Amino acid sequence: MCGIVGYIGSKKASPILINGLLKLEYRGYDSAGLSTIENNSICVKKNKGRVNNLYDLEGINDLCGTVGIAHTRWATHGKPSKQNSHPHLDNSKTFSVVHNGIIENYHELREFLTKKGYHFLSETDTEVIPNLIHYYFNKNINDSNNFLKAVSLACSDLKGSFAIEVISYLFPNNMIVAKKDSPLVIGVGNNENYIASDIPAILSYSKSFYLLEDGDIALLSKNDVKFYNCSLEELKKEIKNIDWNASSAEKNGYEDYMLKEIHEQPTAIRETIGACLKDNEKVCFDDFNISFKDLSKINKIYIVACGTAMHAGLACKSTFETLCKIDTTVDIASEFRYRNPIINNNTFCIFVSQSGETADTLAALKLAKQHGAKTLAITNVIGSSISREADYNLYTHAGPEIAVASTKAYTSQIVLLTLVAICFAEILNSCSEDILNDLKKELLLIPRKVSSILKNIEPIKDFADSVYKEHDMFFLGRGFDYNVAQEASLKLKEISYIHSDSYAAGELKHGPIALIEKGVTVIGIITDPSLMLKSISNLEEVITRGAKTFIVTNQDIDNSDFNMIYKIPKTNILLSSILSIVPLQLFAYFISKAKGLDVDKPRNLAKSVTVE
Numbered sequence: 001m002c003g004i005v006g007y008i009g010s011k012k013a014s015p016i017l018i019n020g021l022l023k024l025e026y027r028g029y030d031s032a033g034l035s036t037i038e039n040n041s042i043c044v045k046k047n048k049g050r051v052n053n054l055y056d057l058e059g060i061n062d063l064c065g066t067v068g069i070a071h072t073r074w075a076t077h078g079k080p081s082k083q084n085s086h087p088h089l090d091n092s093k094t095f096s097v098v099h100n101g102i103i104e105n106y107h108e109l110r111e112f113l114t115k116k117g118y119h120f121l122s123e124t125d126t127e128v129i130p131n132l133i134h135y136y137f138n139k140n141i142n143d144s145n146n147f148l149k150a151v152s153l154a155c156s157d158l159k160g161s162f163a164i165e166v167i168s169y170l171f172p173n174n175m176i177v178a179k180k181d182s183p184l185v186i187g188v189g190n191n192e193n194y195i196a197s198d199i200p201a202i203l204s205y206s207k208s209f210y211l212l213e214d215g216d217i218a219l220l221s222k223n224d225v226k227f228y229n230c231s232l233e234e235l236k237k238e239i240k241n242i243d244w245n246a247s248s249a250e251k252n253g254y255e256d257y258m259l260k261e262i263h264e265q266p267t268a269i270r271e272t273i274g275a276c277l278k279d280n281e282k283v284c285f286d287d288f289n290i291s292f293k294d295l296s297k298i299n300k301i302y303i304v305a306c307g308t309a310m311h312a313g314l315a316c317k318s319t320f321e322t323l324c325k326i327d328t329t330v331d332i333a334s335e336f337r338y339r340n341p342i343i344n345n346n347t348f349c350i351f352v353s354q355s356g357e358t359a360d361t362l363a364a365l366k367l368a369k370q371h372g373a374k375t376l377a378i379t380n381v382i383g384s385s386i387s388r389e390a391d392y393n394l395y396t397h398a399g400p401e402i403a404v405a406s407t408k409a410y411t412s413q414i415v416l417l418t419l420v421a422i423c424f425a426e427i428l429n430s431c432s433e434d435i436l437n438d439l440k441k442e443l444l445l446i447p448r449k450v451s452s453i454l455k456n457i458e459p460i461k462d463f464a465d466s467v468y469k470e471h472d473m474f475f476l477g478r479g480f481d482y483n484v485a486q487e488a489s490l491k492l493k494e495i496s497y498i499h500s501d502s503y504a505a506g507e508l509k510h511g512p513i514a515l516i517e518k519g520v521t522v523i524g525i526i527t528d529p530s531l532m533l534k535s536i537s538n539l540e541e542v543i544t545r546g547a548k549t550f551i552v553t554n555q556d557i558d559n560s561d562f563n564m565i566y567k568i569p570k571t572n573i574l575l576s577s578i579l580s581i582v583p584l585q586l587f588a589y590f591i592s593k594a595k596g597l598d599v600d601k602p603r604n605l606a607k608s609v610t611v612e
């Protein structure tokens with residue numbers, strides 16, 4: 001994630017830009033920078049490190065320009081450095097661009113532009129954008145609309161996600177912004193316009209907003225905003241008046257961080273997939289390369305973590321075994337570190353942690369290293385202790401998770417673990433290309449499928465409202481659905497304080513069914529067609545004993561014995577957990593709300609567990 005801000009009006013732009021960036025620092029803080037138009041040229045000030053460092057840059061206070069763009073970066077392509085910081089210029093220094101998102105085809109675009117004589121100063125994907133704009137600008141030099149045309153042609157060449165702002169000293173009274181799959185809003189002021197990645201960043205300047213849709217391009221002047229689609233046909237857009245206080249602003253209008261974070265899952269997943277996965281290509285991570293020689297020595301994989309992160313590991317155990325044909329064990333970090341696990345230099349250990357600071361996971365990582373294992377950290381916080389300790393590092397790009405109950409980190413962790421499993425299978429040649437291609441194709445569809453679930457939350461709320469006074473609930477599933485049952489049960493207990501348990505559905509008759517009596521709520525998860533009939537018959541057994549049932553399924557189940565059937569989209573079974581958990585996160589959320597509890601800060605819990 002990165003954050004972008006822009007201003008066009010009559011005031012000095014730089015203080016407004018820096019102020020906006022400070023509010024967006026949660027989106028990344030590897031480097032920050034801004035550009036303003038000053039006396040027929042573009043002035044760029046940028047550096048590695050936090051936004052506040054901009055105040056120390058020479059000449060920053062002398063900037064008088066009233067049009068400017070700014071950026072705070074979370075590095076994806078290229079290390080955090082001044083050179084890789086935004087804004088980026090084209091070779092002729094005519095256009096300046098800031099960008100949030102990932103350009104998947106930047107290698108091809110770079111090659112194309114290099115052949116046309118352009119050169120590149122940074123390692124970023126973004127630097128292709130200003131040069132591409134320059135290329136199209138020169139091609140259409142006689143066109144009266146050439147700035148807008150050049151930006152729209154450049155955008156149509158970009159694959160991946162982007163929210164961009166573009167300025168040029170040739171057009172000192174304009175700015176162009178465009179968006180696809182990355183957020184962007186325009187705040188309208190009095191003879192001035194503000195642009196940002198989210199509303200809170202500019203809420204102190206404006207209460208009237210245009211919310212851009214994917215494919216929109218906007219041409220701004222200080223007193224006008226015109227919208228176009230990618231064919232440059234003009235669009236009509238309505239202004240939305242936002243009446244938020246400071247706290248709801250931080251939650252982007254949602255009542256709680258947890259609800260906001262549940263809704264952020266399509267973006268978190270999309271950003272986590274980022275540029276690692278492109279159509280018809282092998283999975284490739286920028287900063288993680290492991291050779292066939294090293295990987296083929298591995299005969300055991302451990303995935304070690306705590307709580308929800310451990311459940312993400314459970315959701316991916318079979319994925320590693322199916323794709324890589326390597327025995328994989330998922331372990332609770334606090335158990336792993338004290339049980340003398342068999343670890344040697346043929347062992348590969350993956351440590352999963354949202355915070356990257358969990359004490360048990362860190363200790364387990366140190367132990368694995370001492371015994372010669374190769375270690376990979378999957379965390380959500382750049383520079384966290386776990387990420388610094390491991391041999392290899394990958395980040396989920398879920399953005400900050402504030403609510404104590406983990407939601408978007410869980411689904412992003414499953415996505416990243418699945419990408420690692422695919423990457424290993426491709427290196428080892430351990431799985432058929434057809435299977436891997438189907439999985440990769442499905443993975444790219446997941447963000448949209450999660451969005452479709454988030455559009456249908458009323459039935460979940462209705463069921464939650466009908467059972468929130470209960471004292472016991474049970475979650476049942478088989479295979480992948482059992483792993484989701486475990487995570488759903490944890491979510492419910494931690495924020496609703498209702499006792500709940502999860503069972504592999506086939507285990508029920510070996511004891512737990514004794515607990516089922518009239519009125520007990522049982523939630524069944526059924527996404528594996530090969531296990532569907534068996535799961536249904538286990539659920540029939542609880543109905544016979546008087547249980548109320550809520551079924552989350554992607555199958556066509558026509559059974560009026562169930563109190564409620566909630567349909568989710570179909571997907572590859574290895575990815576089913578990512579979809580089936582979403583309604584159950586919402587179920588826990590609505591129960592907690594119905595009970596009037598503090599959803600974001602449940603009792604006795606902390607977001608980062610840095611003690612044993």
Ligand code: F6R
Pocket residue numbers: 306307308309310352353354355356357358361404405406407490491494607608609
């Ligand atoms: C549950 C939850 C916890 C964490 C666990 C590990 O919603 O958030 O179970 O998953 O404390 O934390 P991290 O992932 O930071 O290591």
